[in-house]
Amino acid sequence: MTQDSRRTQARGRTVATVEGVGHAFGDLTVFRDVSFEVREGTMTTLVGPNGSGKTTLLRIVAGLLSPTEGTVDVTRRSERAVGYLPQQPSFRSVFTVEETLRFYADLLPTDVDVAAAIDRVGLSGARDRNVDALSGGMRRLLGIAQATLGDPSLVVLDEPTGDLDPRMTEYVFEVLVDLAESGMAVLLATHNLLGAEKADDVALLDRGGIVVRAPPDEFVGDADADSLAEAFRHYVSGDADLTVRAGAGGGDDQ
């Protein structure tokens, strides 16, 4: 199995190139020699066991953390190269949805249509609601709307559906698919393998590197499994004949 997806290669140009990236916290190597590309108009999900380094890798791609080795290139198409949603997004509680997004929009040199960003995630009915009156799912949607402000070429989302109910989880993935179809490159970490099936590519980060990267059907088929969840267990349990990258390490997601 190749790590580059044929389906992904058929999409737009490369927006992000991660090449030979590794990271260590002191003596603890989280991963090494991670390489992949993200193309515009695609959604790539990063899956892996707890502690495999998904958050660390996303923070590196978002430019929030310097890798200890390797490079990340992101092609920008606007003043904002990358939009980012942290794992537990929160905002100042005394502001409304619209005020929160207006503040972030005002940090950009170009005019931003805040109302369109709110509409895009389906929060129009709550635009005047204070952040502290939002449900967890709505707060996540606000975070996603924030991540899209300024039309970044790449949107990085860390566990956008964590702790959400199945209906809201499904809705969030629909929003993310829409973002990809609008031309953005979407890269997210998730433990929700049902949602991951909607992605163009699934990358499994485990044992210090990306051990599998493929479209969902290939990911499942090559593991001779019936679902992503079963395939995930297959790869993570070590049954598969995988070429694991050197320098395996562990540790909590940082």
Next chain:
Amino acid sequence: MTDARPDGGEAATETDRRSVTARIESLPDPDQLFAVVGRELRTVVRTRAYAALAVGYAALVVALAGAGGASGFLPLTLDLLTYVELLVPALAIAFGYRAVLGDARRGELDVLQTYPLSKPTFVLGVYLGRVTALLVVVLVPLLLVGAVVPFVGGTQSSVLATHAGADSAFLYLRFLTLTALFSMVGLGVALAVSATADSVRAAIALGLGFLVVLVVGLDVGIVAALGAGVVGEGSLQWVLALSPNSAFRGLVLRTVVGAVSTSSVRAAVPAANLAGLAIWLVGSLALSIWAAWDD
């Protein structure tokens, strides 16, 4: 770098390597600065805890002024000076200790770094927004009790007297101006606490620690150094300038009390005290900018 588009045209794009976001460490962008200042001001105005602090402080100032009799501007200044030395740093810490830390804990500092926003712009915006609110809270009650003096004061008070040797509203305005400067320094220290602490508990501990150091610790240290002979009497005025509280007190005594005193007030060298306060302010802001987030 210019990439070919799928439609055959060309789009002006560029590639960032390693540092994905554009962080232009230059002069603060006015529009961004205004946005951050507005966010801080609205946060303070809409947070009930700050309103409660403001009301409590105002009530205390009125009570202290009333207890002192407010027989003139100079007596009022002397009545309030010690309390202002204690209350203003406490208010400053309360207004600033979570300003940057709160954004960090909510994940908003990470989000902010994905915008073309420089650290100096962000930190200065937070500072200006918070210090504006603090100045209103600190100065309005002082102005109000000062405004009452001509109506309830004794024969010594007169808003018309401006010459040296007489009590005057202008002396009180000097006190307010120096209090504003003192407040600005206090907020700067509070912001530095907020930017360097990695938890609310650490910020509270650091804030209280700084409060003790500023209000008592530095003065006690200077007295101890004087007693031990480390600091000579000749250099005492200069060493006192290193403590914000001593510098503020010295400036008030020299420029407000000293203006009407027949004996010279030797407690301060105004230029040194102003420089001391400026160093604390600039140093605190520099530390805040450096510590706000990792480059």
